[in-house]
Amino acid sequence: MTRIHPSAIVDPKAELDSSVEVGPYSIIGPHVRIDAGTVVGPHVVIEGHTTIGRDNKFFQFSSIGAAPQDKKWNGEPTRLEIGNGNTIREFVTFNLGTVQDKGVTRLGDDNWISAYVHLAHDCQVGSHTIFSNNAQLAGHVEVGDWAILSGYCGVHQFCKIGAHAFIGMYTSLTQDVPPFVMVAGNPAAAKGINVEGLKRRGFTREQIDGIRAAYKSIYRAGLTLEEAKAVLEEQEAASLEAAPHVRAMRGFLDAAARGIVR
Known part of the structure; x- marks a missing residue:
């Protein structure tokens, strides 16, 4: 004592x-x-x-x-x-x-x-x-491993933030953020993937490229979420090294009850 x-x-x-x-x-x-x-x-x-x-x-x-x-x-x-x-x-x-x-x-x-x-x-x-x-x-609220939340950001009840995601300063978050994705703004908008964070944690180029391709399918290809999930399934099969991370993104979309920031 x-x-x-x-x-x-x-x-x-x-x-x-x-x-x-x-x-x-x-x-x-x-x-x-x-x-x-x-x-x-x-x-x-x-x-x-x-x-x-x-x-x-x-x-x-x-x-x-x-x-x-x-x-x-x-x-x-x-x-x-x-x-x-x-x-x-x-x-x-x-x-x-x-x-x-x-x-x-x-x-x-x-x-x-x-x-x-x-x-x-x-x-x-x-x-x-x-x-x-x-x-x-x-x-x-649920926050995955290695996520980063910047200063003064606010997260609405029941939101989910995936692993390795990055939330920018002063962001108002009312929907879910998939793994690896960076969001910022009010309302929040997707800004790419957390490349610097992934490099610091030892992700390989192939893994990062696979995550980036999955991000583009969700956010840049003009697909519905259901169409994007089908494409992610194909991308998962195309790279053994990136497959677990693409699978994590696809699984997150299935569980996103509030919808995702898009």
């Missing part, structure tokens, strides 16, 4: 690994579990049924595990789950889930969450994402 500052308030029922550090004036509630190596900075509030993994870093004034901002919530014991190795900067707010959905809000591993980011109830965020300052998710 020597790693907990004397001014911090940690409920006796909270489960903290002995290596967890808690800074001055932070508050940790009775249903919180925190794994090894996590550092909770000063003036952080962690409450609710919240589980936090290893080696996370919470900066000052974060609010983690507070009640959902949803009038239907009636005190049910819903959850927040945070993985390993995340950096969570100042004034971030993560809310619990609701029984109207999965009952849990999730954040994966190795995410960089900048200041003033909001994850509303029931959001499902993958791993290796970057959220720039003031990126805001409404309830029930």
Whole structure:
């Protein structure tokens, strides 16, 4: 307990690994579990049924595990789950889930969450994402691995953002964004594929060319979505190396309940 500052308030029922550090004036509630190596900075509030993994870093004034901002919530014991190795900067707010959905809000591993980011109830965020300052998710949003959300972008409830997608600054997003696609503007519009991000993550030229061809079929060929999906199936068969990524784009189109930014 020597790693907990004397001014911090940690409920006796909270489960903290002995290596967890808690800074001055932070508050940790009775249903919180925190794994090894996590550092909770000063003036952080962690409450609710919240589980936090290893080696996370919470900066000052974060609010983690507070009640959902949803009038239907009636005190049910819903959850927040945070993985390993995340950096969570100042004034971030993560809310619990609701029984109207999965009952849990999730954040994966190795995410960089900048200041003033909001994850509303029931959001499902993958791993290796970057959220720039003031990126805001409404309830029930899903964000795939390696996605990047630029500053001040806002995402409408129930939207899905695919893996490796890039959302530009100040974007107002009300429809789904397929994997690898860059969107920007208000209303949002597709601007190409996230080539620089893919290169940095080791995608080969053949893989990038296959993703680019699939993007053109969806956005530049004048096809309906059903026609584009048929073309993507052919493109998937044409390149073994690009096939998993083209398949991911085609599968995303099948599951896009809100329609895609187009």
